[in-house]
Structure formats: structure tokens, C-alpha cells
Amino acid sequence: MGIADGNALIRSTAWDFSWRNGGKGNQQIAEKVVLIDTVPPDIRVLSRAHNITQGGAGLVVYRLSEPCPRSGVHVGKEFYPGTPGGFDDPDVHLAMFALRIDQDRDTGIYLGASDRAGNQSRAAFRHYIRLQRFPEDEIRITDRFLKRNLPQLDTQLTPVADKAPLDQFLFINRTLRESASETLSAVVGGTRPEMLWSGTFLRLPGSARQAGFGDQRIYLHKGREIDRQTHMGVDLAAIKQAPVPAANHGVVIFADFLGIYGNCVVIDHGTGLQSMYAHLSRIRVEPNQTVDRGDIIGYTGSTGLAGGDHLHFAMRVHQNFVNPLEWWDGKWIQNNITSKIMAQQKIR
Numbered sequence: 007m008g009i010a011d012g013n014a015l016i017r018s019t020a021w022d023f024s025w026r027n028g029g030k031g032n033q034q035i036a037e038k039v040v041l042i043d044t045v046p047p048d049i050r051v052l053s054r055a056h057n058i059t060q061g062g063a064g065l066v067v068y069r070l071s072e073p074c075p076r077s078g079v080h081v082g083k084e085f086y087p088g089t090p091g092g093f094d095d096p097d098v099h100l101a102m103f104a105l106r107i108d109q110d111r112d113t114g115i116y117l118g119a120s121d122r123a124g125n126q127s128r129a130a131f132r133h134y135i136r137l138q139r140f141p142e143d144e145i146r147i148t149d150r151f152l153k154r155n156l157p158q159l160d161t162q163l164t165p166v167a168d169k170a171p172l173d174q175f176l177f178i179n180r181t182l183r184e185s186a187s188e189t190l191s192a193v194v195g196g197t198r199p200e201m202l203w204s205g206t207f208l209r210l211p212g213s214a215r216q217a218g219f220g221d222q223r224i225y226l227h228k229g230r231e232i233d234r235q236t237h238m239g240v241d242l243a244a245i246k247q248a249p250v251p252a253a254n255h256g257v258v259i260f261a262d263f264l265g266i267y268g269n270c271v272v273i274d275h276g277t278g279l280q281s282m283y284a285h286l287s288r289i290r291v292e293p294n295q296t297v298d299r300g301d302i303i304g305y306t307g308s309t310g311l312a313g314g315d316h317l318h319f320a321m322r323v324h325q326n327f328v329n330p331l332e333w334w335d336g337k338w339i340q341n342n343i344t345s346k347i348m349a350q351q352k353i354r
């Protein structure tokens with residue numbers, strides 16, 4: 007229409023049929039200042055190498071040419087919002103993202119941004135996807151296990167109250183697992199925009215690994231396959247009721263009973279990164295409490311759907327679980343997260 011971008015004034019004028027003002031009528035004017043913007047935002051990718059493993063996390067740093075209410079990384083159908091990174095340059099943003107274990111090399115990964123006028127743009131960034139094998143693990147569900155575990159989830163079993171114990175177990179393993187996952191996705195909405203953590207994440211001291219991240223669990227009852235689920239954390243066993251330290255600095259965002267996870271604590275580390283501690287016998291923290299790396303947040307136990315006393319430790323990036331191994335590895339954190347941030351002179 008030949009109108010230039012920038013500030014503009016929309017003026018609406020209305021007259022009625024009155025004979026006043028020499029027959030011109032009563033006049034009313036309304037004005038509104040608007041911003042005409044037909045130019046999509048420009049996204050410049052600042053970080054270089056992006057190696058992402060199936061089930062793992064990644065970080066991309068980028069600069070936007072104008073303020074955008076929404077920008078971040080698209081990974082297949084998933085969207086991971088970015089935040090201003092607290093850099094010298096306020097237009098520089100960072101976005102933490104994840105590749106789910108069921109997403110492969112065909113997954114489209116790119117940055118997207120939309121400005122205040124809704125103009126959208128995309129930017130590709132160089133990345134490499136490493137495939138990962140996830141072992142199968144058979145879990146035998148015995149009648150003794152059902153007898154011990156079903157009563158503590160009693161209040162949540164109302165829809166299947168008159169069903170057989172095995173059907174109640176399947177309800178827990180499928181429906182309650184799903185609803186716990188929805189609760190966790192809801193709490194991530196409260197993530198802090200700034201990075202609260204530093205250094206490597208703590209692993210439960212003196213513990214042995216019982217099950218790994220991404221294990222393909224096949225549930226058997228009397229030799230018959232009854233269910234399949236993916237194990238989205240690492241199971242660590244130490245002594246019974248071992249004190250559980252916060253893996254890193256952050257803010258407690260959840261501390262309550264959560265279905266299959268039993269007594270569960272979630273710590274927010276900012277920018278969508280969270281650590282989770284499940285099956286606790288006792289919780290020692292409250293929501294909104296700030297914790298330091300190593301602070302005792304509770305004690306291991308077997309609440310929820312657990313075969314024995316252990317800690318189910320999990321890490322999340324926004325709505326998805328990621329492999330905790332990466333966050334226990336100082337070299338991985340240096341190469342994939344901190345070096346990219348340091349390169350942009352982060353203000354702390």
C-alpha cells in the first residue's frame with residue numbers, strides 16, 4: 007500500500023446527523039498510535055558446534071534483530087523457548103533444547119522467532135545428531151509386589167477400584183504415569199529465566215547404578231508380557247534412607263507425593279533445566295525454597311512404584327526428560343553449554 011514501516015497514526019472520524027455546527031453534525035475523533043512492521047526478525051546463530059545425542063540436551067546462542075515475544079528451538083514437533091541470556095548485548099538469547107529418544111536423524115531442528123507484529127522467521131543451525139542404543143530390561147511383576155505397592159496409591163485408584171490387582175497396576179503404569187508427566191510439564195512453566203546452576207551436577211554419593219536412562223522396560227507377569235515403558239531416569243541405590251543432596255544450585259519448584267514417583271522433589275535450575283528426585287521416604291524442603299549444591303533435600307525410600315529403597319534421579323529440559331549422564335560430566339557441560347555462554351561474555 008506504499009506505507010513505510012515505523013510509527014503511524016490511525017485516525018477515525020465520525021459525524022452524526024445533527025444540524026449543529028452549521029449542518030456538519032457532532033464530530034468525534036479517535037486516534038491510536040500503531041507500529042507498522044512488515045519485516046520479519048533476523049536470527050543470527052552465534053554458537054558453533056551443536057552435537058546432540060538421542061535422549062540428550064543441547065544449547066544454542068543467537069541474536070535477534072528486534073524484540074520478539076516468542077523465539078526458540080523447534081525439534082520436530084517440540085518447541086523449546088529461548089530467553090535473553092543476561093549478556094552484554096540484550097538481543098543475545100539462549101535456548102536449551104532436547105532430542106527425545108524416539109527422535110532420530112530425520113528430525114527437523116531449527117530456530118524460530120516471531121516479532122510483535124507476528125512476522126515469523128526461521129534459521130537453520132549446524133548440528134549433528136548422535137544415535138544411541140537403549141537396552142531392554144525385563145521387570146517381573148509378582149503378586150507380592152502388587153500387594154505391597156497398590157495400597158499406598160489407593161486414593162488414586164478410584165476409577166479401577168473394583169478391578170483385579172494386575173489391571174490396577176496397568177492403570178498406574180500407564181494412566182498415572184501419564185498424569186504425573188503432565189504435572190511435571192506444568193511446573194516447568196515456572197522455570198526462572200536465568201541460569202541458577204554452575205559446575206557439574208552431583209550424583210547420589212556412594213551409590214550404585216541399578217537402572218539406566220532410556221532402558222526399554224518390558225513388564226512380565228507370570229512370564230507373560232503385560233506392558234512396555236521407557237525408564238526416563240537413573241536408579242541409584244546406596245544405604246537405606248540415604249540423605250539425598252541437591253544436584254546443583256536452584257529453587258525447589260515441586261515437593262509432594264506424585265503418583266508413581268512417590269514423594270518427589272523437583273529443583274528448577276533456570277532456563278528450563280530441572281532435576282528430579284523420586285521415591286523419597288521423606289522430603290526436607292518446601293516449594294520456593296532456594297537450595298545450594300549438596301543441601302540435603304530428603305532421604306531415599308521406596309514410595310510410589312518402586313521395588314526397593316533407591317533414588318530415581320532424572321533431569322528435564324522443558325517438557326522432556328534428558329540423560330542425567332551428560333549433567334554429571336564436567337567435560338560435556340564445558341563443551342556443550344558453558345563454553346558457548348562464555349564466548350558471549352555473560353554477566354553474572
Ligand SMILES: [Zn+2]
Binds near residue numbers: 217239240
Ligand atoms: Zn527409576
